[in-house]
Amino acid sequence: MPNETLAQTSNTLFNIAFVTYIVAMVAYFFRLAFTRVSVAGVTSSTVTGTRIGLVGTALAVAGLALHLVSFVARGVAADRMPWGNMYEYSSGMALLVVAVGLVVVQRRFGYGHLMGFLLAAAVLMMTSGLLLFAEAGPLVPALNSYWIRIHTSSMMVASSIFIVGFAATALYLVKDTGERRVAASGGDSYTGSTVGAARLTPVEPDARPEGYEADGALAVSVASPLAQREVLSPVLFPLVPGVIAALFTLLVWRAPVAAIIAGSVAALLGTAAWYAVPYLPPAAKLDNLAYRTIAFAFPIWTFGVMTGAIWAEETWGRYWGWDPKETGSFFTWVLYAAYLHARSTHGWRGRKAAWVAVVAFFALMITFYVVNLFIVGLHSYAGPGLV
Amino acid sequence: MTETLPPRERVDPPAPRGPRLPDIPGPVETLGLAWRRLRKMSTALVLLFALALASVVATFVPQEPVIARTVELWRAGTAGPGAAWARVLDALSFFDVFGSWWFLAITAALFTSLTGCLFPRYRAFARVVRRPPAPGRGLDRQAHHEVLRTALPPTAALDAAETVLGRYRRRRVEAVDGVAQIAAERGHWREGGSLVFHTAFYLLLVGIVIGHSFGFTGQINVAEGSDFADTTVVYDQAKPGRFWDAGDHRGFVVRLDDFDVSYHPDFTPKDFVSTVTILEDGQEVRTTQVRVNHPLVYRGMKIFQARFGMAPRVVVRPAGGGDALFDDRVLLTQDGPFWVGRAKVSAGNPSPGDGRDPVPQIALDLALVPDAAIVDGELRINSPEPRNPRLAASLYAGQDLGLGRPEPISSLEFPQSDLVGQAMLTPGGSADLANGLLTVEFPELDQWSGFQVSHAPGRRVLLVAGMLVLVGLIPSLYSYRRRLWVEARRDGERTDVVLAGVALQRQTAFADEFAEVRDTLEAALAGPAPLRHAPAVPTPQKETRR
Numbered sequence: 001m002p003n004e005t006l007a008q009t010s011n012t013l014f015n016i017a018f019v020t021y022i023v024a025m026v027a028y029f030f031r032l033a034f035t036r037v038s039v040a041g042v043t044s045s046t047v048t049g050t051r052i053g054l055v056g057t058a059l060a061v062a063g064l065a066l067h068l069v070s071f072v073a074r075g076v077a078a079d080r081m082p083w084g085n086m087y088e089y090s091s092g093m094a095l096l097v098v099a100v101g102l103v104v105v106q107r108r109f110g111y112g113h114l115m116g117f118l119l120a121a122a123v124l125m126m127t128s129g130l131l132l133f134a135e136a137g138p139l140v141p142a143l144n145s146y147w148i149r150i151h152t153s154s155m156m157v158a159s160s161i162f163i164v165g166f167a168a169t170a171l172y173l174v175k176d177t178g179e180r181r182v183a184a185s186g187g188d189s190y191t192g193s194t195v196g197a198a199r200l201t202p203v204e205p206d207a208r209p210e211g212y213e214a215d216g217a218l219a220v221s222v223a224s225p226l227a228q229r230e231v232l233s234p235v236l237f238p239l240v241p242g243v244i245a246a247l248f249t250l251l252v253w254r255a256p257v258a259a260i261i262a263g264s265v266a267a268l269l270g271t272a273a274w275y276a277v278p279y280l281p282p283a284a285k286l287d288n289l290a291y292r293t294i295a296f297a298f299p300i301w302t303f304g305v306m307t308g309a310i311w312a313e314e315t316w317g318r319y320w321g322w323d324p325k326e327t328g329s330f331f332t333w334v335l336y337a338a339y340l341h342a343r344s345t346h347g348w349r350g351r352k353a354a355w356v357a358v359v360a361f362f363a364l365m366i367t368f369y370v371v372n373l374f375i376v377g378l379h380s381y382a383g384p385g386l387v
Numbered sequence: 388m389t390e391t392l393p394p395r396e397r398v399d400p401p402a403p404r405g406p407r408l409p410d411i412p413g414p415v416e417t418l419g420l421a422w423r424r425l426r427k428m429s430t431a432l433v434l435l436f437a438l439a440l441a442s443v444v445a446t447f448v449p450q451e452p453v454i455a456r457t458v459e460l461w462r463a464g465t466a467g468p469g470a471a472w473a474r475v476l477d478a479l480s481f482f483d484v485f486g487s488w489w490f491l492a493i494t495a496a497l498f499t500s501l502t503g504c505l506f507p508r509y510r511a512f513a514r515v516v517r518r519p520p521a522p523g524r525g526l527d528r529q530a531h532h533e534v535l536r537t538a539l540p541p542t543a544a545l546d547a548a549e550t551v552l553g554r555y556r557r558r559r560v561e562a563v564d565g566v567a568q569i570a571a572e573r574g575h576w577r578e579g580g581s582l583v584f585h586t587a588f589y590l591l592l593v594g595i596v597i598g599h600s601f602g603f604t605g606q607i608n609v610a611e612g613s614d615f616a617d618t619t620v621v622y623d624q625a626k627p628g629r630f631w632d633a634g635d636h637r638g639f640v641v642r643l644d645d646f647d648v649s650y651h652p653d654f655t656p657k658d659f660v661s662t663v664t665i666l667e668d669g670q671e672v673r674t675t676q677v678r679v680n681h682p683l684v685y686r687g688m689k690i691f692q693a694r695f696g697m698a699p700r701v702v703v704r705p706a707g708g709g710d711a712l713f714d715d716r717v718l719l720t721q722d723g724p725f726w727v728g729r730a731k732v733s734a735g736n737p738s739p740g741d742g743r744d745p746v747p748q749i750a751l752d753l754a755l756v757p758d759a760a761i762v763d764g765e766l767r768i769n770s771p772e773p774r775n776p777r778l779a780a781s782l783y784a785g786q787d788l789g790l791g792r793p794e795p796i797s798s799l800e801f802p803q804s805d806l807v808g809q810a811m812l813t814p815g816g817s818a819d820l821a822n823g824l825l826t827v828e829f830p831e832l833d834q835w836s837g838f839q840v841s842h843a844p845g846r847r848v849l850l851v852a853g854m855l856v857l858v859g860l861i862p863s864l865y866s867y868r869r870r871l872w873v874e875a876r877r878d879g880e881r882t883d884v885v886l887a888g889v890a891l892q893r894q895t896a897f898a899d900e901f902a903e904v905r906d907t908l909e910a911a912l913a914g915p916a917p918l919r920h921a922p923a924v925p926t927p928q929k930e931t932r933r
Contacts, residue, residue, distance in 0.1 A: 137651070137653070138651050138657065140655060140656070141656060141657065141658050141659060141678075141679040141680070142679055142680070144658070144679070144680065145680040147680075288895075295864045295865075298860070298864070299857060299860050299861050299864065302856060302857060302860060303857060306853045306856075306857070309849075309853075310850075313843070313846070314680050314681075314682065315679060315680050315691075316691070316693075316839075317604065317682070317689065317691040317693070317839040317841050318604065318841070318843070319843070319846070319849065321452075321453060322445060322450060322452070322453055322485050323453060324446050324453075327442045327445050327446045328442075328446055330442050331438075331439040331442035331443055331446070334435055334438050334439040334442065335435075335436075335439050337435060338432055338435040338436060338439070340864075341428060341431065341432055341435070342432055344428075345428040345429060345432065346428075347429065348428075348429065348432065363439070363443070366443075366446075371446060375446060375447070376454065376457070
């Protein structure tokens with residue numbers, strides 16, 4: 001029997017964590033504004049910036065702790081693993097995104113400037129969770145298996161790491177565009193290198209304008225990183241994510257108000273990305289972060305798909321039936337596999353591979369939202385039947 | 388798949404003398420060209436995208452093998468984009484993507500491409516693995532290098548280094564200028580793991596083909612107290628594999644002794660359990676429970692709990708007694724809070740001969756409410772459990788109700804003019820219908836349970852394949868090829884130990900590892916034989932870590 005008090009506590013803590021994350025996100029973005037970047041690309045925060053950054057980190061850690069308590073309480077209240085419906089799953093993903101962000105991205109890689117974006121991702125996850133809220137309750141018999149601990153948790157862990165990977169990929173594409181354009185304006189051609197590393201190679205001597213000396217690369221490195229912002233359109237950056245998020249929300253929830261809010265939030269994030277370009281780690285490092293996170297999540301996703309097949313065999317008597325959710329997890333897997341392959345293929349490394357990762361992430365989102373909510377299948381949340 | 392690509396274009400041979408013919412490749416050249424093209428990684432990538440795209444289509448367009456009913460609605464135009472579009476989708480096999488020729492073609496092309504990539508890689512890997520670590524030259528030019536000084540003689544220093552490099556494949560070599568050197572390398576599992584991962588897909592394919600060829604899946608619904616035998620005829624929706632034949636059925640009998648369902652407060656089922664007894668030649672062999680997530684395995688057949696429902700026993704007999712026209716339990720399926728179903732009472736006979744009147748077709752349309760009450764003129768459902776069941780029976784009789792047609796009785800439209808009587812029955816009750824000609828009785832209410840019975844060979848093969856996929860995948864992403872060399876050169880009283888290394892992948896991880904090896908080596912070189920007058924040893928310059 002669900003424990004009402006505990007379930008209520010869990011909901012309250014969820015809301016507090018939600019607000020805490022938003023404040024932490026704002027603090028992280030403020031820290032960006034108080035950052036100075038030297039010609040050599042070294043970033044440093046002003047005293048105020050450092051203080052705000054510390055506040056942001058403290059809030060993120062506190063929010064994470066509250067969120068964790070909320071998550072566990074939900075499980076205790078329902079007397080089962082707390083990932084039995086889309087609300088709980090979204091909450092778990094957000095929790096893991098913040099945890100991975102703090103531990104891996106900020107602490108291990110030292111890319112604190114990315115945390116604002118990861119917190120934004122977590123907040124978006126939690127918002128979608130609130131829209132899909134369900135009371136703590138028991139599960140249908142088909143879900144009542146120990147496989148839910150293994151299969152669903154692997155999918156949740158893998159998805160959240162894929163989200164971090166997507167943030168890194170998107171920021172890589174932004175930073176790389178900035179680096180490229182600055183390089184191009186400096187008279188150099190830019191060739192994609194092994195892992196999308198920003199490598200500047202001077203153009204062929206005879207292609208240079210008259211009187212141009214052979215120190216083009218130097219000219220580029222002397223150009224301020226702030227120039228990377230100037231070469232990017234301040235209109236497109238809020239516009240594109242805003243429109244995508246608004247359309248997606250309109251499509252999934254058919255709620256115009258929510259679509260406007262989601263669109264504005266995405267537009268703000270786009271502006272933040274545009275503003276943050278000079279302070280972001282070099283494109284090559286972002287690409288490396290994206291690769292490492294996706295390569296970490298991919299085996300987990302593979303394991304999740306496999307355990308899902310084993311569970312399906314036990315519940316439905318077949319290991320694979322091309323149920324929409326199975327198909328969704330399959331094409332997500334194929335696209336991430338394509339990303340990993342693309343990254344080791346000539347002519348695909350760097351930006352092209354990153355776009356594959358972006359497509360793969362959209363596939364993941366389709367698998368989670370669209371397939372769950374709109375397409376009737378055995379996993380469906382849209383019609384009657386099993387979750 | 389291959390990283391080193393074969394050259395796409397060859398250097399043109401010197402122009403041939405004599406009349407010039409247009410450059411039309413012959414059949415052999417074309418095949419060779421196609422093969423080289425197929426082996427390319429970019430081709431494999433395109434094929435992977437095609438596979439993903441096909442699956443996306445299959446997600447958004449209903450698939451006939453999964454939900455045939457929705458596909459029917461799409462074809463009829465009552466759902467989906469309309470009948471015209473449905474015809475286009477049909478022509479493209481979009482209603483059965485995974486059974487279409489083009490999906491098969493993509494899969495076949497992917498496996499061919501995989502084969503084309505893997506074989507050269509097997510050969511190369513076998514060669515590389517057998518080859519001992521190569522001696523290093525110009526160690527000071529390697530990406531990482533470090534000079535340590537020790538009091539140990541060169542041989543002892545190299546011995547110490549060998550212990551440090553315990554986890555590396557290594558050998559002692561004599562470098563070019565006659566200096567003793569250890570060449571070590573590690574990380575063959577990167578390529579090995581990748582080969583295992585990719586090879587496992589063949590095994591996966593084998594497992595799937597075995598399952599599809601020799602497997603069987605059938606559905607069966609059975610009422611409490613009834614039984615069914617594992618034979619060809621008994622199953623609804625039997626899906627036998629290509630090489631499954633009637634003789635492969637085990638022939639045992641499964642009797643449903645009891646069925647139990649419990650509900651959550653929100654009326655959703657909590658758990659449902661069938662108690663079944665297996666009989667062989669009339670002898671009871673085993674009595675056990677089958678529940679969701681806990682199938683019963685018997686003689687290679689797996690029996691899964693799939694569905695359940697209400698099964699009221701209904702008797703129809705001529706009024707005033709006589710032999711029953713119909714006496715059976717009708718399996719009702721859920722429709723909201725109701726359980727509905729139909730029964731064929733009499734198939735009728737339009738021309739019985741002997742000048743008798745034609746016998747009409749008779750059918751019963753049933754709806755059952757397990758536990759409900761009419762409160763203020765509205766139906767209120769008290770519970771999904773049959774505490775107070777009410778059976779609404781509608782009797783239809785007519786010359787042509789459509790009972791002779793091959794379609795299922797549930798999809799027939801009975802004309803309202805053929806409705807000859809309606810009654811609300813409680814268990815044990817009866818009613819005279821059709822102007823008092825027929826009596827409909829409802830003696831008792833049972834339940835039915837639906838099972839899926841399947842034989843799925845190749846599951847173990849699939850499990851092994853799945854494990855190999857993971858076992859191969861992890862090292863192929865995390866392991867990395869790296870080489871280390873240790874050289875010891877006598878320099879007066881002391882020995883200069885040069886440590887150098889290079890990694891083919893994961894440079895940052897290697898930088899950490901190199902630093903670790905360096906520290907351990909330094910400790911090992913200082914360890915066993917204490918340095919005489921140690922302070923004189925200059926601290927080696929430490930490379931800045933990146």
